[in-house]
Amino acid sequence: MERELNGRVAVITGASSGIGEATARALAARGASVALLARRVDRVESLADELSGAEGDAKALALEADVTDRASIEEAARRIREELGRADCLINNAGVMLLSPFEQGKVDEWKQMIDVNLTGVLETTDVFLGQLLDGGGDIVNISSVAGRKGIPSSGAYNATKWGINGWSDALRQEMLGTGVRIILVEPGAVATELASHISDEASKKRIDDMSENFDILEAEDIASVIEYSVSVPERVSLTEILIRPTEQPI
Numbered sequence: 001m002e003r004e005l006n007g008r009v010a011v012i013t014g015a016s017s018g019i020g021e022a023t024a025r026a027l028a029a030r031g032a033s034v035a036l037l038a039r040r041v042d043r044v045e046s047l048a049d050e051l052s053g054a055e056g057d058a059k060a061l062a063l064e065a066d067v068t069d070r071a072s073i074e075e076a077a078r079r080i081r082e083e084l085g086r087a088d089c090l091i092n093n094a095g096v097m098l099l100s101p102f103e104q105g106k107v108d109e110w111k112q113m114i115d116v117n118l119t120g121v122l123e124t125t126d127v128f129l130g131q132l133l134d135g136g137g138d139i140v141n142i143s144s145v146a147g148r149k150g151i152p153s154s155g156a157y158n159a160t161k162w163g164i165n166g167w168s169d170a171l172r173q174e175m176l177g178t179g180v181r182i183i184l185v186e187p188g189a190v191a192t193e194l195a196s197h198i199s200d201e202a203s204k205k206r207i208d209d210m211s212e213n214f215d216i217l218e219a220e221d222i223a224s225v226i227e228y229s230v231s232v233p234e235r236v237s238l239t240e241i242l243i244r245p246t247e248q249p250i
């Protein structure tokens with residue numbers, strides 16, 4: 001049986017920009033209700049205004065939430081259940097990429113990446129798992145090429161995404177028989193705000209230069225893969241999807 005998006009309730013972390021925002025648009029256009037989580041609440045509120053009622057009875061709910069603050073995720077989960085119904089699709093998308101050579105010892109940035117990209121994903125999943133298990137659904141974990149390939153100046157980011165890959169495979173096996181699928185998406189370079197927070201100028205330039213050298217992906221390219229992966233028939237598990245710009249070497 002195909003998993004129609006119409007009538008489903010998708011929770012998207014980091015919905016205020018980039019891949020999360022594009023995914024919210026793609027799922028809402030197929031009739032899913034969307035819960036838009038982010039710290040920049042003004043941005044998710046205006047997206048929710050735009051998407052509400054865009055397709056049939058689909059709703060959009062903006063929620064201020066920080067994936068490193070469990071209480072804010074629990075409050076979001078409570079409001080989603082009350083206002084949209086049971087969440088049956090969780091897109092663990094919120095992330096930060098603070099690149100720098102290891103020798104610079106930017107411990108606070110390593111910790112921030114571990115807190116958001118790794119612990120934040122596990123805790124968010126823990127909070128929503130009860131709703132997902134209550135009838136099945138999909139968990140989409142946004143990893144990266146950096147979850148499979150070590151890249152200089154990317155070591156701590158590599159560690160977080162590599163961690164997500166291992167955890168996703170373990171969780172997929174634990175979820176067998178429950179109707180919950182685990183889908184891992186590993187993008188290469190995508191044009192978003194992600195690199196704008198990098199404090200090391202050389203690392204930031206390396207990322208910015210990519211778009212000078214070849215056509216990098218658009219957030220919509222990843223959104224359409226996510227949309228497809230959650231709507232294939234229930235017997236199909238798109239377990240791991242690596243998607244690069246055609247000319248990206250690593």
Ligand SMILES: NC(=O)c1ccc[n+]([C@@H]2O[C@H](COP(=O)([O-])OP(=O)(O)OC[C@H]3O[C@@H](n4cnc5c(N)ncnc54)[C@H](OP(=O)(O)O)[C@@H]3O)[C@@H](O)[C@H]2O)c1
Pocket residue numbers: 013014015016017018019020037038039040041065066067068093094095096097116142143144145186187188189190191192193194195219
């Ligand atoms: N762009 C790429 O080349 C690329 C490649 C591979 C993988 N990815 C992954 O794709 C995901 C989305 O990134 P993007 O490229 O779309 O970048 P982006 O535009 O910077 O989006 C990142 C999102 O994460 C949210 N976020 C950051 N810290 C958060 C926190 N503590 N709590 C809640 N939300 C938080 C941000 O929202 P607020 O600031 O409003 O909270 C923002 O919406 C990330 O996991 C990233 O690692 C991106």
